[in-house]
Structure formats: C-alpha cells, structure tokens
Amino acid sequence: RADDAGGGGDCKAYDEEKCLLKPGCHWFARNRSVHCPLCDSWFGDQTAVTGCRDWDTDLYCDGFIAKAIKGQGADLADEGVRRAVESYNIVQGNPEVANPFRKRMVCSIWCDFTPLAACRGQPRITAEDEVRGFNYGGRFVPEGYLGMPGSGELFAGVSGPTGPDSKPLVASLCDVALAADAEERMAAFLDLNIRPEHFRWAASLGFNVVRLPLGYWNVIDTPRAVEKNHSSDDDDDDARRRAALEAILPPARYRRWIDQVFDFAAAAGLRVILDLHGAPGAQA
DSSP states (O other), X not given: OOSSTTOSTTOOOSSHHHHHTSTTOEEEEEOTTSOOHHHHHHHTTSTTTOEEEOOOHHHIIIIIIIHHHHHXXXXXXXXXXXXXXXXXXXXXXXXXXXXXXXXXXXXEEEEOOSTTOOEEEEEEEOTTTOOXXXXXXXXXXXXXXXXXXXXXXXXXXXOOOBOTTSOBOOOOHHHHTTSTTHHHHHHHHHHHHOOHHHHHHHHHTTOOEEXXXXXXXXXXXXXXXXXXXXXXXXXXXXXXXXXXXXXSSOHHHHHHXXXXXXXXXXXXXXXEEEEEEEEXXXXX
8 A cells, every 4th residue: 555645656646647647557536526524534634545556446446445444334235335435436547548548437335135245345437438238139130939029920830940859949030031921021020129119218227338139141141142042052951041041131121120220229329239149150
C-alpha cells in the first residue's frame, strides 16, 4: 500500500490524466459528488484507498474496500453500506496510444445468499458503459423445442433423419428446408417473430444490447445453394440436407429481416451484436 495520495513507485501522479499515462497505473477515487458519511468514517481523508496506484483492479473493491469496512464491523449486506461502497471507482487506461477509450468501474457488493451468506466486493462497469444484453435467438436459426410463435407451422409434417440406432432424430431447419413450401414457411415465421414491440419492451426493462444469432446461410451465398434439390453427385444425406438449408432463401432475401432487427433496435435505443451461431457443418 502506498503512503501518500500520489501513489508509490512509478505511479506518482496527482490527477487522472497524468496517472493513466504511466504504464501499469490506474486511478482510484471516491465520488465526491455523493454525500457519504460512512465513507468519511471508514477512511478519513481517503488517501489510504485512493490515488494513482499499481493495485490490481480486480482485487481493489474486495481486498481494500470491503475487507477494511468489514473489519470495522460493517454489514456488507446492508443497503446503506452497499450504496456507500459504490462511491469508490476505478479508471483503467488503455495501453494503445491511439485508443482514447478507458474502462470505468465502480465498486459494488455482491452477496450470494447461499447458506454461508457470503458477500464480497467486486468492480462493476459504470452504468453508462455496462452491457445489459438479451438474446434474440430462434429466429434465423429456429429449433422446434424453443416453442417460438409459428413453430408448429414451420415444422408441420417434417421429420428428422434416422439415427445410427434406426430411431428418428429431432427435425431441424435442414429438414424443413426439404419441404416444397420451405421458402413460404420461413418467410412467414420471420414476419411473425421479428416485431418492433419486442425491442421497445426490452428497452423498458433496462436492456441496451441485442444478441442476434445468425446462420452462415443467412449471409453467405454458397455454390451448392444454387439448386435446392440438386442431385447426383451428392448422395450423402447430410450434404443433401445442408444444401437444402442453404437454398431455403438466398441471403439477399434474409437481408430484409436482418435490417429490421437493426432498425427496430435503433429506434428503441439498443445496439446489436451479431453472432455467427451456425457455421458450415457446426453450431456454436
């Protein structure tokens, strides 16, 4: 632990800007805009727990803050104590000279509420930078067991291939793709399941990021997708089903629904993360 507010060793700096220019140094501070009598009673002038330091950012909130106040008799599960701990924050610089972004975190208390009722301190990304995401899956890579609206119609009359034990396997989109009306089924399913109200509702719950799983066939043209019921050279059943999957709709047709996700998300103030959920021959 350093003995002065400027830190020890190479981390001697008295403001955030100069501190973060020093390799391995981070800025630890108390939010003075928040009235916190408990903070004053715990650490006095705060110099013991703030300043430019080379401390481990992952250990600061627990090893420095939570451990110290618990040693003074504070109940980490108490709401007032937890709010006071949130007055302490960390700023971590970026070693890339041209990268202006910094990682800002606040201390928080996490309680497991197991039989041991263990509570501990941990750093948490500040609210404006925190990712609160939800999964918008089952649309472009639908599976019957997800129970999405329209699943019954999408998988109606479709059966899976026969497994090694001669028992039928669960039907997948590859099997839907073999249906004569696969294109109409998929278009109707996407129209039903991509709706602007989904994004407005998610935003009202505090989410700010949408994860959108896609299959490679939604975005990439493949040579085999030219003819859905292509023949002869492909006697392998898996290859036949995969080729049919690639030909349900051309990627240019999927673009309309993918764009809708981005448009609906933007209108609700949400950002989108694309997830390549299905690669050729595999699913992640």
